[in-house]
Amino acid sequence: xxxxxxxxDTKARxxxxxxxxxxxxVRIYCCGPTVYRDAHVGNxxxxxxxxxxxxxxxxxxxxxxxxxxxxxxxxxxDDFEEDKMLAQSQxxxxxxxxxxxxxxxxxHTDLAxxxxxxxxxxxxxxxxxxxxxxxxxxxxxxxxxYVGEDGSVYFSAQSFPTYGAISGNRLDDLKPGHRYEYTExxxxxxxxxxxxxxxxxxxxxxxxxSPWGAGFPGWHIECSAMSMHFLxxxxxxxxxxxxxxxxxHENERAQSNASIHNRELVSMWVHGEHxxxxxxxxxxxxxxxxxxxxxxxxxxxxxxxxxxxxxxxxRSQMDLTWSALEAANKTILRxxxxxxxxxxxxxxxxxxxxxxxxxxxxxxxxxxILQLRALEKSEATDSQKYATFIAMDRVLxxxxxxxxxxxxxxxEARELLDARELARANKDFVMSDVLRExxxxxxxxxxxxxxxxxx
RNA sequence: GGUCGGAUGGCCGAGAGGCGAGGCUCAGGACUGCAAAUCCUGCCACACGGGUUCAAAUCCCGUUCCGACCUCCA
Numbered sequence: 001x002x003x004x005x006x007x008x009d010t011k012a013r014x015x016x017x018x019x020x021x022x023x024x025x026v027r028i029y030c031c032g033p034t035v036y037r038d039a040h041v042g043n044x045x046x047x048x049x050x051x052x053x054x055x056x057x058x059x060x061x062x063x064x065x066x067x068x069x070x071x072x073x074x075x076x077x078d079d080f081e082e083d084k085m086l087a088q089s090q091x092x093x094x095x096x097x098x099x100x101x102x103x104x105x106x107x108h109t110d111l112a113x114x115x116x117x118x119x120x121x122x123x124x125x126x127x128x129x130x131x132x133x134x135x136x137x138x139x140x141x142x143x144x145x146y147v148g149e150d151g152s153v154y155f156s157a158q159s160f161p162t163y164g165a166i167s168g169n170r171l172d173d174l175k176p177g178h179r180y181e182y183t184e185x186x187x188x189x190x191x192x193x194x195x196x197x198x199x200x201x202x203x204x205x206x207x208x209x210s211p212w213g214a215g216f217p218g219w220h221i222e223c224s225a226m227s228m229h230f231l232x233x234x235x236x237x238x239x240x241x242x243x244x245x246x247x248x249h250e251n252e253r254a255q256s257n258a259s260i261h262n263r264e265l266v267s268m269w270v271h272g273e274h275x276x277x278x279x280x281x282x283x284x285x286x287x288x289x290x291x292x293x294x295x296x297x298x299x300x301x302x303x304x305x306x307x308x309x310x311x312x313x314x315r316s317q318m319d320l321t322w323s324a325l326e327a328a329n330k331t332i333l334r335x336x337x338x339x340x341x342x343x344x345x346x347x348x349x350x351x352x353x354x355x356x357x358x359x360x361x362x363x364x365x366x367x368x369i370l371q372l373r374a375l376e377k378s379e380a381t382d383s384q385k386y387a388t389f390i391a392m393d394r395v396l397x398x399x400x401x402x403x404x405x406x407x408x409x410x411x412e413a414r415e416l417l418d419a420r421e422l423a424r425a426n427k428d429f430v431m432s433d434v435l436r437e438x439x440x441x442x443x444x445x446x447x448x449x450x451x452x453x454x455x
Numbered sequence: 456g457g458u459c460g461g462a463u464g465g466c467c468g469a470g471a472g473g474c475g476a477g478g479c480u481c482a483g484g485a486c487u488g489c490a491a492a493u494c495c496u497g498c499c500a501c502a503c504g505g506g507u508u509c510a511a512a513u514c515c516c517g518u519u520c521c522g523a524c525c526u527c528c529a
Contacts, residue, residue, distance in 0.1 A: 317522070
């Protein structure tokens with residue numbers, strides 16, 4: 001069933017219409033976090049992308065089923081001493097699964113703060129080992145994979161005819177390049193083959209028994225196994241960050257398709273571009289990794305990040321800055337204040353078909369926001385403004401109806417405010433300013449308006 | 456080296472042959488005891504060199520610069 005939503009498909013290199021392969025729901029898989037650290041705002045941009053897709057589909061009258069994995073094992077570089085989970089475990093001197101559960105919890109907290117709606121399921125890699133092993137066995141039977149002399153299982157890249165379709169890479173060009181040193185261990189039959197199952201070697205933690213000996217799964221196989229298990233024989237849409245295009249998604253596609261006799265499992269691949277922060281790619285080495293908590297500690301509403309990200313299209317690289325976040329924060333506060341005012345006008349129905357067109361056209365959230373700004377300034381009635389903003393908040397999810405001021409005040413604050421009002425009435429402005437500072441110290445910003453002070 | 460994107464005012468960013476998007480900052484003004492907020496006004500840009508055209512930020516050719524990916528990454 002067609003949905004009317006067009007998105008940029010990486011493999012087709014053009015816009016394609018999202019279709020649901022069954023009548024009820026669009027099936028979406030989004031590559032989730034590797035829970036060895038907190039997600040930074042760049043990671044969150046990708047998670048916001050899948051939320052925007054889900055919300056837009058709902059907005060257009062369709063339902064969506066989202067599954068997002070939690071990688072808590074097996075995400076290693078080729079040098080498998082460097083498993084991200086175990087490296088962090090050694091660093092923190094704690095059990096790797098304890099760490100994983102903790103960062104997984106943080107991940108859910110961050111999503112909730114950004115109003116990212118919950119996926120239907122968040123399967124963990126560590127709890128899907130049997131699924132992966134079954135898939136690997138199947139791939140061996142089909143001769144797409146083989147057991148190496150080292151006890152690891154490898155996927156045979158050459159056995160998959162359309163390898164490279166997503167990334168544009170060709171197997172011949174993937175020979176050891178100028179950038180990376182290659183240390184062939186001799187177990188792979190072809191340089192571009194990759195591990196589905198890694199023999200434990202010296203590892204003693206996070207390993208499982210298998211038909212090929214104790215070991216642990218490769219990174220790519222978890223997404224193949226989980227997407228097919230939880231979403232079925234067709235995945236309508238696969239979402240992830242642009243850097244996953246290769247090798248992760250290329251390899252995932254090869255594994256999945258090979259297991260179903262080269263039928264195409266995933267109909268569309270959608271990738272979110274990277275986020276820079278203050279002009280540079282976020283990385284630990286550059287020291288410019290920004291977490292959602294960093295925003296909160298600066299007194300910004302986490303939803304300011306949501307707005308700032310939506311001001312750019314998901315597939316353009318964007319440079320996020322503190323000043324952009326502060327601007328977004330101000331905009332949200334102004335909108336909430338205005339909406340509280342507009343809410344007093346009579347309720348009416350409004351036509352929001354233009355906004356549907358913008359969203360359906362490859363999630364043009366920048367244009368949606370632009371139009372809302374124009375409406376805000378326009379001659380339209382308060383009723384129209386209210387109805388339109390509230391309708392669009394179903395997708396924007398900026399909590400635009402949230403009250404801007406707190407109702408409950410401590411007795412101390414109440415006394416200070418009363419005293420200040422009295423001082424102002426007596427034109428004792430020195431005392432008034434002193435009291436304003438005291439109020440500020442307990443977290444209350446006082447504003448003087450023609451109708452008296454407010455906070 | 457290969458592949459793909461860019462270059463727009465102080466900053467961020469839409470637009471894709473003819474009407475100078477918008478936001479932020481800044482300056483001036485209104486309002487205000489002062490702040491803050493709000494409102495008004497101002498700031499006339501499209502990397503460079505050619506070309507096509509009545510008309511180019513937009514199309515073509517060339518140049519320079521920047522970024523991404525090329526088996527760590529959202």
